[in-house]
Amino acid sequence: MALDQQQPQASLESDEQIQIQEYKERVLSSYQRLHGEIYSLDPASFFVPSFLKAVTPNSEENLKSIMVQSAPGIYTFEMLQPKFCEMLLEEVLHIEKWAHDSKSLIRRPGTLNTFGVVLDDFGFESMLQKLLEDFISPISQVLFPEVCGSGLDSHHGYVVEYGEYRETDHVAYHMDDSEVTLNVCLGKDFSGGELYFRGVRCANHMDSEIGEEEHYDYPNVPGHAVLHRGSHRHGAKAITSGIRANLIMWCRSSTFRATTSSRKDFPRWCAKCRVDRHNSKRPE
Numbered sequence: 001m002a003l004d005q006q007q008p009q010a011s012l013e014s015d016e017q018i019q020i021q022e023y024k025e026r027v028l029s030s031y032q033r034l035h036g037e038i039y040s041l042d043p044a045s046f047f048v049p050s051f052l053k054a055v056t057p058n059s060e061e062n063l064k065s066i067m068v069q070s071a072p073g074i075y076t077f078e079m080l081q082p083k084f085c086e087m088l089l090e091e092v093l094h095i096e097k098w099a100h101d102s103k104s105l106i107r108r109p110g111t112l113n114t115f116g117v118v119l120d121d122f123g124f125e126s127m128l129q130k131l132l133e134d135f136i137s138p139i140s141q142v143l144f145p146e147v148c149g150s151g152l153d154s155h156h157g158y159v160v161e162y163g164e165y166r167e168t169d170h171v172a173y174h175m176d177d178s179e180v181t182l183n184v185c186l187g188k189d190f191s192g193g194e195l196y197f198r199g200v201r202c203a204n205h206m207d208s209e210i211g212e213e214e215h216y217d218y219p220n221v222p223g224h225a226v227l228h229r230g231s232h233r234h235g236a237k238a239i240t241s242g243i244r245a246n247l248i249m250w251c252r253s254s255t256f257r258a259t260t261s262s263r264k265d266f267p268r269w270c271a272k273c274r275v276d277r278h279n280s281k282r283p284e
């Protein structure tokens with residue numbers, strides 16, 4: 001199985017280098033919001049009580065009480081209220097209708113996601129940044145100290161959709177351009193579409209073989225989140241009926257990216273580096 005590194009889509013078309021900032025300004029000046037209340041973070045109405053309780057006050061013990069480590073390095077937990085999921089899905093449909101009616105292009109979320117909406121382009125940037133800083137970064141510092149020790153400080157936030165009229169039903173095997181990825185299923189009714197995970201690798205070993213113990217398939221549950229390393233190789237299987245939409249946030253750490261020592265650290269978390277190092281130390 002060959003693996004891609006998924007990147008955000010830089011421009012609307014390769015021969016038309018429209019600057020993202022100009023694009024956002026144009027969108028923001030003409031798009032009329034449907035649910036204004038979901039553009040500012042309101043923890044009590046966005047999150048389920050168990051998530052809120054676990055993160056406030058933010059203690060390691062509280063956090064670990066709701067996080068299930070479903071497989072090594074993959075944490076799952078209930079996160080979003082059904083009402084919030086519904087409103088976000090309606091907003092996404094409203095954005096798509098606006099794009100259709102105004103003959104505007106929508107920047108696709110990534111090089112592999114052909115259908116969806118970059119929320120940051122439509123006014124959700126500060127809400128998602130607050131979600132990152134107040135919730136996802138502190139959680140990730142506890143769960144993924146090897147890459148998030150100094151905290152996460154930027155994001156790429158989008159909704160992906162699969163199924164009828166959505167051009168595609170799956171996403172190919174890849175790694176994300178993130179330290180940590182938050183992926184929350186918004187609904188609605190679908191079957192299939194499981195996320196599959198195949199082990200964490202550094203950039204040098206993206207395509208290396210998959211260990212038997214590295215296979216893990218996760219069935220999406222509306223309102224439930226998966227938190228995983230961006231370098232945890234993954235993809236999404238085809239849905240077999242209905243429409244699936246997920247909120248995804250690629251979370252990054254500028255400190256981690258700027259630290260060269262972080263690159264020498266691969267054997268701490270890349271299984272292939274670990275094996276190579278072990279083999280090179282073995283006497284002939």
Ligand SMILES: O=C(O)CCC(=O)C(=O)O
Binds near residue numbers: 110171183246248
């Ligand atoms: O379909 C999904 O839920 C996962 C998509 C994904 O991995 C991505 O957008 O990077």
Ligand SMILES: [Fe+2]
Binds near residue numbers: 006174175176234
């Ligand atoms: Fe991904």
